[in-house]
Amino acid sequence: EDQVTQxxxxxxxxxxxxxxxxxxxxxxxLRGLFWYRQDPGKGPEFLFTLYSAGEEKEKERLKATLTKKxxxxxxxxxxxxxxxxxxxxxxxxxxxxxxxxxxxTGTQLKVEL
Amino acid sequence: xxxVSQHPSRxxxxxxTSVKIECRSLDFQATTMFWYRQFPKQSLMLMATSNExxxxxxxxxxxxxxFLINHASLTLSTLTVTSAHPEDSSFYICSATPRGxxxxxxxxxxxxxx
Numbered sequence: 001e002d003q004v005t006q007x008x009x010x011x012x013x014x015x016x017x018x019x020x021x022x023x024x025x026x027x028x029x030l031r032g033l034f035w036y037r038q039d040p041g042k043g044p045e046f047l048f049t050l051y052s053a054g055e056e057k058e059k060e061r062l063k064a065t066l067t068k069k070x071x072x073x074x075x076x077x078x079x080x081x082x083x084x085x086x087x088x089x090x091x092x093x094x095x096x097x098x099x100x101x102x103x104x105t106g107t108q109l110k111v112e113l
Numbered sequence: 114x115x116x117v118s119q120h121p122s123r124x125x126x127x128x129x130t131s132v133k134i135e136c137r138s139l140d141f142q143a144t145t146m147f148w149y150r151q152f153p154k155q156s157l158m159l160m161a162t163s164n165e166x167x168x169x170x171x172x173x174x175x176x177x178x179x180f181l182i183n184h185a186s187l188t189l190s191t192l193t194v195t196s197a198h199p200e201d202s203s204f205y206i207c208s209a210t211p212r213g214x215x216x217x218x219x220x221x222x223x224x225x226x227x
Contacts, residue, residue, distance in 0.1 A: 043117075044206070
């Protein structure tokens with residue numbers, strides 16, 4: 001069974017204080033690992049897809065990296081508007097599995113002035 | 114990115130009534146859409162995969178007769194919660210994958226059953 005564990009559950013940062021969020025996963029053949037941002041009462045917003053170990057993707061203050069067991073979402077010099085829940089999800093290579101995603105419970109990030 | 118629109122964003126209904134939630138792909142055609150449920154501080158749980166022109170595929174433990182899914186066109190899937198009870202209160206979210214594996218999500222529907 002595919003599993004995704006995210007840590008920490010919650011993270012409080014001062015504006016400008018860089019940090020990393022962790023996503024550990026076990027999957028029977030990784031098709032892709034995805035990062036999403038979710039604001040309260042909203043659906044998840046797509047951020048990144050990573051396909052293979054060693055891959056990195058960047059967008060503004062966010063950088064996602066991938067190893068064979070985990071992914072990190074690095075946040076550099078965060079701003080209050082980066083406050084949100086960050087979700088990690090994996091998709092397995094499955095015959096007939098379609099595009100099913102398995103999600104972690106997320107890291108709730110709060111960036112304070 | 115692709116746009117997935119979900120309606121309504123919030124709904125309150127009385128126990129025993131049915132509620133329909135719509136999920137539309139606005140700028141692409143979706144032969145498959147996905148319905149998730151999210152409880153507070155928990156991860157998104159896949160309920161079912163909606164297939165255009167055929168029956169939906171439900172995840173283990175999800176009652177087919179309780180959560181009716183209809184995917185009648187390439188841009189619209191609906192989820193009907195039948196005979197709703199307070200324990201059905203939750204955040205329901207749909208998604209679609211217009212190209213490649215990346216899923217794009219609707220805004221979500223907060224269902225409260227009183």
